[in-house]
Each structure stands twice: as C-alpha cells, then as structure tokens.
Amino acid sequence: GEKVQWQQLPAIKWLVEIAGQTSDASFHQENNKWILTGEPTDGALTGLYHKLTGQEPEVNEVDSLPFDSAFRYSARLLAQNGEKLLFVKGAPQTLLQLMEKAGASPDKDYWQTKIEKLSKQGKRVVALGYQKVAVDSTAVIPENIGKNFELVGLVGIIDPPRSEVKDAIKQLRYAGIKVKMITGDDPNTALAIAEKLEMGENLKAITGPELEKLTAAELAEQIDRYTVFARTTPSDKLKIVKAQQQRGHVVSMTGDGVNDAPALKQAEIGVAMGIKGTDVAKGSADMVLADDNFTTILAAVKEGRHVFDNIKKTIRFLLPTSFAEGLIVVFSILLDQTMPLYPTQLLWINMVSALTIQFAFIFEPAETGIMARGPRSINSGILTKADVFEIAYVSVLISSMGMIAYEILTNQGMSTVMGSTMTLNIIIFGKIFYLFNLRNNHPVFSKYFFQKKMAFYIIALLLVLQAGIIYLPFMQAVFHTGPIDFLYGWLLPAGIGFTILLVTELIKFSKSRLYDSFLARKELKGK
Numbered sequence: 001g002e003k004v005q006w007q008q009l010p011a012i013k014w015l016v017e018i019a020g021q022t023s024d025a026s027f028h029q030e031n032n033k034w035i036l037t038g039e040p041t042d043g044a045l046t047g048l049y050h051k052l053t054g055q056e057p058e059v060n061e062v063d064s065l066p067f068d069s070a071f072r073y074s075a076r077l078l079a080q081n082g083e084k085l086l087f088v089k090g091a092p093q094t095l096l097q098l099m100e101k102a103g104a105s106p107d108k109d110y111w112q113t114k115i116e117k118l119s120k121q122g123k124r125v126v127a128l129g130y131q132k133v134a135v136d137s138t139a140v141i142p143e144n145i146g147k148n149f150e151l152v153g154l155v156g157i158i159d160p161p162r163s164e165v166k167d168a169i170k171q172l173r174y175a176g177i178k179v180k181m182i183t184g185d186d187p188n189t190a191l192a193i194a195e196k197l198e199m200g201e202n203l204k205a206i207t208g209p210e211l212e213k214l215t216a217a218e219l220a221e222q223i224d225r226y227t228v229f230a231r232t233t234p235s236d237k238l239k240i241v242k243a244q245q246q247r248g249h250v251v252s253m254t255g256d257g258v259n260d261a262p263a264l265k266q267a268e269i270g271v272a273m274g275i276k277g278t279d280v281a282k283g284s285a286d287m288v289l290a291d292d293n294f295t296t297i298l299a300a301v302k303e304g305r306h307v308f309d310n311i312k313k314t315i316r317f318l319l320p321t322s323f324a325e326g327l328i329v330v331f332s333i334l335l336d337q338t339m340p341l342y343p344t345q346l347l348w349i350n351m352v353s354a355l356t357i358q359f360a361f362i363f364e365p366a367e368t369g370i371m372a373r374g375p376r377s378i379n380s381g382i383l384t385k386a387d388v389f390e391i392a393y394v395s396v397l398i399s400s401m402g403m404i405a406y407e408i409l410t411n412q413g414m415s416t417v418m419g420s421t422m423t424l425n426i427i428i429f430g431k432i433f434y435l436f437n438l439r440n441n442h443p444v445f446s447k448y449f450f451q452k453k454m455a456f457y458i459i460a461l462l463l464v465l466q467a468g469i470i471y472l473p474f475m476q477a478v479f480h481t482g483p484i485d486f487l488y489g490w491l492l493p494a495g496i497g498f499t500i501l502l503v504t505e506l507i508k509f510s511k512s513r514l515y516d517s518f519l520a521r522k523e524l525k526g527k
Contacts, residue, residue, distance in 0.1 A: 014152045018087045018128040020049030020057030022076050044157040065140040069184055069233045075140045084133045092127035102146030119188035123156035166197050168295040176374035180227050182237055187230035200227050207231040220246035234259030241266045256281050306366040313438045314361045321431050323395035340406040340423040342480040349427055356462040357435055363454040398430040401496045421481045422488050429497030432459055437504040444505055
C-alpha cells in the first residue's frame with residue numbers, strides 16, 4: 001500500500017531498462033489516441049518503460065538477435081558506459097535452461113512458483129535478464145547466452161481477448177464448430193484464457209515439446225482431447241491441422257505471420273488477418289479478415305449458411321417446375337394427346353422464371369435457427385433424399401393438374417388456344433405458390449409471411465408480364481395465347497396453385513415436427 005521509489009531499487013531499474021532497450025515497438029498519437037506500432041508483447045514492455053520514465057529509451061545497439069519461436073527468446077547487444085551488455089528477454093523456462101546449460105544453478109522452484117502465479121491469472125510471462133560480455137564483442141553469440149547471466153525478474157502481460165469473443169465462441173460451439181487455441185504462451189496462461197472464454201468443458205492443454213514425442217498416428221488419435229495447444233512452433237501448427245484432418249474434420253485455420261503460411265495452406269479454409277497479416281499469410285489463405293476481428297468469422301459462417309440455403313432453395317424451385325414442363329411434353333407424347341403447351345410458351349415460362357421468381361430468393365433473410373444446425377457433411381450432396389422426393393411429387397403434381405384441366409376443358413368445347421393459355425397460367429401459378437412454400441421453414445401464413453416484401457413485388461411484375469402475353473395482340477400471335485376469361489384463365493390456375501401450396505405445406509409441417517423432435521432429443525442427450 002505504499003508508494004515505491006523504483007529508482008532506488010536496482011532490480012527494478014534493471015527490469016525497466018531491459019524492457020525498454022529490447023523492445024522494437026513504439027507509440028504515436030492519432031486523434032488523441034495512442035497507436036501501437038509493433039508486436040503486442042513489445043508494446044507492453046515499451047509501455048512499461050514509458051509509464052515509469054516518461055521518455056523514449058536511448059538504444060546504443062551493436063547487434064541484435066530477433067525473437068524466434070524455435071528458441072523462444074530475443075537478445076540485444078549494447079554499448080553502455082564503456083561496457084558491452086547483452087540484454088535478453090524471452091520465455092522464463094528457456095532462460096532458466098540456458099543458465100543451467102552454462103553451469104549456473106538458478107532457484108527453479110522459486111521462479112516456477114512466480115511463473116505459475118502469473119500464468120494462472122491469464123498473463124503472458126516474459127523473463128528479463130542481462131549478462132556482461134567482452135568489450136570487443138560485436139555480435140550476439142547464442143552459444144554464449146547464459147554465462148554469468150543475471151535473471152533480473154519477470155513481467156506479467158495481460159493480453160485480454162475482446163469482450164465480444166466469448167459470445168462469438170459460444171455461438172460457434174452452438175453451431176457445431178469447435179474452437180481451439182494454438183499459442184506460444186505458457187499452457188497455464190492459455191488455459192486460463194480458454195476458461196474465461198468458455199471454450200469447452202474439461203479443457204486440456206498440450207505443449208509443443210509434448211507434441212514432438214507423438215507420432216502422426218498417435219497425434220491424430222489424441223487430437224480431439226485437447227482444446228489448447230501451447231508453446232507451439234510453426235511446424236506444430238501444421239501437424240495440428242493435419243491431425244485434425246485425419247480425424248475427418250473440416251479445418252479452418254487463422255494466422256497472420258509468415259510462419260503460419262504452411263498451416264493456412266493445408267487447412268480447408270485458411271483465414272489470414274487483413275490488418276496485421278503479412279503478404280505471405282494473405283497469399284496462402286483462402287479468406288482474409290479485413291478487420292482482424294474474430295467475431296467476423298461468426299458472421300461469415302452465418303452468411304455462408306444463408307447463401308447456401310438460398311442456392312439450395314433456388315435449385316429446389318427450378319428442378320420441379322422445369323421437370324413439370326418436361327413431363328407435360330413426355331406425357332402428351334406417351335398418351336398420344338395434343339400438346340397443351342406450345343414451344344414458345346415453354347420458352348416464356350423459363351425466361352420469365354429466370355428474370356423474376358428465381359430472383360426473389362436472393363432477398364430472402366436467413367432462417368431462424370440457422371446457427372443451431374450442425375455443420376453439413378462434406379460428403380453429402382446439395383439435395384437430400386427428402387428434397388429429391390419433393391422435386392418428384394411437385395413436378396408430377398403441377399404437370400398432371402395442368403394436363404387434366406386441359407383435357408377436361410378442351411373435351412367440353414374449349415379451344416386449344418384457350419386451353420394452352422389456361423395451362424400456361426397453371427404452370428405460372430404453380431410456381432408462384434410453390435415459391436411461398438420454399439421461402440422459409442415456417443408455415444406460410446405466419447409472422448414471416450411479410451418479412452421481406454421483395455417477393456411480392458417480383459410476383460406483381462410477373463403477373464403484369466403474364467397479363468401482357470395473354471391480352472396484347474402482338475404477343476398473342478407469338479405465344480399462341482388468347483384473351484381467356486377470368487374464371488378459367490386466372491381463378492382456376494390460382495386454385496390449382498393454392499392446392500399445390502396446401503400439399504407442400506402439409507409435408508413441410510410434418511418434416512418440421514420430426515426435426516423439432518430430433519432437436520429435443522439432442523438437447524436432452526446433451527443435458
């Protein structure tokens with residue numbers, strides 16, 4: 001509770017000096033905000049120096065050894081007051097090992113206690129120390145680090161994830177996506193952060209050195225046990241991705257550095273950071289996060305499922321309505337009957353559908369509960385067996401009702417031109433009403449009916465075009481249509497279309513009840 005005069009404490013003075021002298025980060029102000037240039041760890045050490053000294057460090061560098069995940073420390077050789085000093089910062093365990101290798105006997109138990117205390121708080125722990133070297137030294141010699149080395153102390157750096165990440169991970173887990181952490185931090189630090197983010201139950205961590213002891217087959221067998229991979233090297237990341245793939249998982253890997261490139265390339269979906277990512281990482285990735293925000297991945301998953309759903313709806317709409325036209329032609333030939341539709345009418349149906357009704361699916365919003373589904377199997381096709389069955393019965397329903405109406409009414413004296421016009425409208429109204437069935441998974445007459453009005457505008461445009469083909473003389477000549485009366489030209493086709501809607505809605509309701517029952521059993525099993 002007392003204010004400390006840190007300048008009077010040699011160990012703190014050394015700690016602050018090493019923190020400032022070994023950092024390559026800097027701060028500058030933009031719009032009254034401090035902006036960091038450099039790595040977060042270096043930024044924290046520069047921040048420590050600034051806060052205590054109020055000034056920039058004066059670095060008289062002779063040589064330096066950049067940080068590398070392979071040896072987990074960095075060093076800088078400086079000339080000060082006629083001496084040559086080697087300042088070192090890095091992983092505490094690494095520096096302790098270097099001291100032991102050089103013949104020193106550090107109190108490992110003491111330091112380990114302090115390391116665990118900081119790391120279990122979710123802090124990244126960096127050790128700082130120095131050693132005197134020969135005055136004529138001009139380069140950092142890694143083999144000499146540790147000789148007469150003075151481990152000054154430790155700093156705990158808090159690098160908290162953004163507040164929204166926890167909720168994003170929760171939603172991704174709910175969507176059936178497992179989020180795993182690969183980090184160079186201490187396993188205790190990584191586990192503490194993973195627990196704060198609620199990345200799973202019974203979280204376990206494995207370190208890079210432990211991964212090295214496992215064969216590829218052993219790693220693939222055990223990979224699903226672990227959520228956190230700590231003290232990893234770039235080669236470890238590639239092993240982890242490959243092991244996940246051997247388990248049959250579809251892997252998305254995020255990264256920003258040059259060393260992340262092999263893992264980004266190996267993953268099914270490599271995701272690079274757009275702001276702090278290197279050009280090599282971006283070139284190796286399939287996607288780039290423009291804002292470097294983890295929650296954007298959640299938005300991308302949701303949008304991807306939304307786009308896939310709308311593509312699937314479009315296919316489910318196109319196939320049965322197209323097959324219906326084909327079946328009319330086939331059945332007419334097989335039954336040796338007059339063709340209800342002329343070739344130009346078939347062309348009109350396809351042309352109008354492409355320009356109008358199919359366009360409506362682009363504007364449909366995402367389904368409710370879209371993130372409650374599990375991931376789709378990469379081995380499954382776009383259409384399920386239920387979809388194929390639906391395509392079959394809808395195409396038969398539309399074509400048979402059109403042919404039956406044409407046959408009955410032409411036998412009762414209706415001209416073939418008026419019969420073709422009526423059949424044409426039956427196909428069009430069948431499409432319109434089937435569109436309402438496909439828009440979403442909810443009952444057609446629900447609060448979602450008017451959720452997006454674009455479909456109604458498109459249908460209105462289609463009806464105007466349809467009226468033109470029926471009542472405009474120059475179009476009648478091209479498409480073999482006639483000015484049919486309201487009962488047979490509009491009311492009867494609308495009634496047949498509504499019948500198709502009722503049948504498809506009943507089947508959709510049955511499928512929905514089965515799906516709800518499945519979800520209930522799944523939730524009960526989870527509890």
